Amino acid sequence: MPFTGVLLTAGLLLGLAPAPPLPTLPRSVEVELKVHRDGSLAVTEAVSVPAGERMRRQVSLRIPYGDARQRVLGVRDISIEGSGSAELTERRLRIELGGGTSVVRYTVDGAVSGGGFPRVHWRPASGWDTDLELVRGSFAAPRIPDALDCTAGAPDAPRPCLAAQIDHAGLTRFSQRRLPAGERMELTVDLPPRTVPPNARIEPAPTLAGAFLLTPAVGWAWALFGVFLLGLAVALGLLRRADTVARTGPVAATSSPDPPPDLRPGQAGVLTAGSAAAADAVDLAVTLLDLRERRPARPREFERLAGAEAGLPAFGAAVRADLVRHRFLHGSRPVRAGTRIIGYGAFLTLVLAFTVGYAQLGVVLAAAGAAVACWGLLLPARTRRGRAAVRALRGSDPRRVPLPWAVALGAPGSEPGRVGEVTMLIGRLAGSAGRRGRRSPPAS
Incomplete structure (x- = not known):
């Protein structure tokens, strides 16, 4: 059954959870990612929408994993602060935001793979129907990451992000300017062994190769x-x-x-x-x-x-x-x-x-x-x-x-x-x- 986000006031949400830095440019996104010890990924997005406009995003919950497999993600605990709504189906999360700055929060299950060497994979920006001027964010985990990979662009022609680094305090930061509509930003973070338990669900892809996969x-x-x-x-x-x-x-x-x-x-x-x-x-x-x-x-x-x-x-x-x-x-x-x-x-x-x-x-x-x-x-x-x-x-x-x-x-x-x-x-x-x-x- 689809989920429709309920509009909540900013004051109430700010009293319950901290928000990332607010965007300083229109059509820009500030993202805050945090991996909890149980392997769940908390996502907070602050989005600046010009007055009188609407921005829409479709987050795919089926991510290709090789030629014949796909990663199946789960989303829960969705809330929106500001003008907007969300709809959750089995295959995707749809978000629609109105003019002003809105804060979207949700939790993702299935983003951690790798067994004893956990690897977190997420798309901080994808499926937007509007060109983004700036995407900037941070990633936090119980332990300092070992490696970081950030790419942006079209699915068939990814390029390195404008900036991606792990600072001396262990906080991972990334950013990308001018992300056209339909393009995406992907982040992969390798954590030290046994930092968090893996929770990735890998299933056969709905393709002919996936149909004959050995499960x-x-x-x-x-x-x-x-x-x-x-x-x-x-x-x-x-x-x-x-x-x-x-x-x-x-x-x-x-x-x-x-x-x-x-x-x-x-x-x-x-x-x-x-x-x-x-x-x-x-x-x-x-x-x-x-x-x-x-x-x-x-x-x-x-x-x-x-x-x-x-x-x-x-x-x-x-x-x-x-x-x-x-x-x-x-x-x-x-x-x-x-x-x-x-x-x-x-x-x-x-x-x-x-x-x-x-x-x-x-x-x-x-x-x-x-x-x-x-x-x-x-x-x-x-x-x-x-x-x-x-x-x-x-x-x-x-x-x-x-x-x-x-x-x-x-x-x-x-x-x-x-x-x-x-x-x-x-x-x-x-x-x-x-x-x-x-x-x-x-x-x-």
Whole structure:
């Protein structure tokens, strides 16, 4: 909510606080700066305004601090002695003074930076809409300053002040003649170590560079991303190890196979290899034989797969899709999820970059999506259910199972007629009686 200064009489204010020397020239300013032990900066300005005129000043409370940061200042305890008013917003202090000499007082928070070596920065004159004939002032602190820097002029062409010195008593004085409207005077004072505590608030500037600045919040987000990345790596290592054990580790033989109800003999080869490219003529022949035995219950599926005789790649893709649907294989869901997260991160980056800043939060989200997508690409093909099915198949006795499972497991069954039928199907589909070295059809 804006603050409007209340006009007070000179006698009342003079009884409460001392005033700096009054200006001797019209359109001139006498400034008194004092740093208190808590780091606050007390500012007193005596301004001479010609009769019948008005002078206006806008004090920016957002000061550039490098290319991507800004110093955020706070102003409080504003009072005006004389003819004038003040309005305070989040970003600036507006002062308007009428004819005569007026004294403006306020306190600034956030002018001290530098940690153990405090540095006070303030603009004794800036934002005036009138040419100033003379700006003169003094600076006082609990201890004698170590160094002083004073510049005046346009923001892109500053020049040294007319005078700036620290006298033998430790009082800092500065002055500048003829400061055109819109130009400013800047004062930087270095104090001895630990003279006053720092209170500067440094925030990202409302620019594109500031939006991508590394802030504490962004740093925590990157740290959490690192933990997330480590968790993905650990999970991936455990899953790959479990998959290797399921394929090559020791298993106990069982008297009869007990595969999951949704797993069929013709899918065993694709499940074991984890790839649709592993499907061959034996898988298709076993699938056709298995479906022919169950044809009264599933005629449409038999017809659909029977039509795949001309193309094993299409058959393998269909088998893999069925294994993904029944959660034996992971499929591409992790990769798709990671890709969506990348899109969300990119969108969030754009929104934050052109609004409140902290755009790196969107970058962190996009990086997390990329990590999930890569994790999905490196993930073993089989799910927990798929690994359990592989262990069950490896522990089954091919001599004591139905013919389709016997052929799928690579051993002859007990029905010579059916074995011959499978051999004939294999010859018709692949033009051979072998399985490219992985297994051979049973002899009749």
